[in-house]
């Protein structure tokens with residue numbers, strides 16, 4: 001099992017060279033400081049060199065020395081590989097959300113990694129589990145891989161276009177119908193956008209809470225923080241009759257206080273399309289298509305024409321690649337992946353059936 005990281009490091013370097021600068025730094029550092037010395041040791045003790053020749057040993061004393069060296073090299077290898085497995089910064093790094101799904105190639109574990117902090121979080125009760133009993137997954141094809149599209153800062157000027165792209169796709173792809181989660185800033189709501197969100201909700205789109213005013217929640221006091229979240233929940237209740245909604249913190253900034261206060265799971269993302277930087281449609285498309293993986297959550301924004309154009313190509317191309325695009329709660333339910341209140345999620349992978 002220890003051989004897997006070594007084989008995959010060069011491939012990861014190649015694959016991620018262009019799109020994930022932070023990721024490259026950590027991998028290159030790991031490679032130079034850990035993997036390279038490992039090969040040097042193997043070469044030094046002639047384990048890698050000239051494998052077709054047997055090493056000739058002249059006497060017993062030399063044999064013992066060789067065995068001692070071999071034993072030492074095996075011990076060092078085990079030590080280095082253990083360090084290599086611990087080296088990736090995903091568990092504690094603030095760059096977690098920027099890591100591509102391929103980072104998980106280091107792990108053979110196919111169980112859902114549902115929360116970036118789940119190992120350190122306090123024990124949960126069944127009351128903490130996000131209720132998905134009302135979430136419709138009748139349209140989800142269990143033979144497909146799932147990917148969740150999320151649109152932040154909605155309603156904005158392209159909401160109608162986004163919904164039109166989904167509607168046009170669904171007309172011709174009844175067996176692979178697509179939905180998404182719309183993270184709403186309730187301060188942006190007006191009569192027209194309320195109407196659009198009503199329609200979206202009726203069509204199976206999930207409405208999420210992106211707070212009322214899009215302030216950095218970590219900078220607010222507790223009363224302001226609660227108001228920012230509760231205002232949006234109340235306004236969305238008028239549309240979908242749900243009292244609480246999945247939370248996406250503005251700028252993805254959360255802290256322990258926000259997690260404690262939140263009555264819903266906090267949804268981050270696996271893939272940032274970077275559409276908010278003003279990149280063109282091809283770049284948005286590539287950000288998603290090159291990093292797609294079963295259970296990924298994709299961050300997109302309302303208000304960018306390039307996102308709408310990329311969406312027109314992504315929906316059919318993902319369908320042709322065996323993916324179905326669904327909302328976050330639908331993906332979590334279809335993947336039997338329980339979401340817990342106050343936890344931060346970056347993906348929702350399929351869980352093993354026990």
Ligand SMILES: [Zn+2]
Nearest residue numbers: 152153250251
């Ligand atoms: Zn936002």
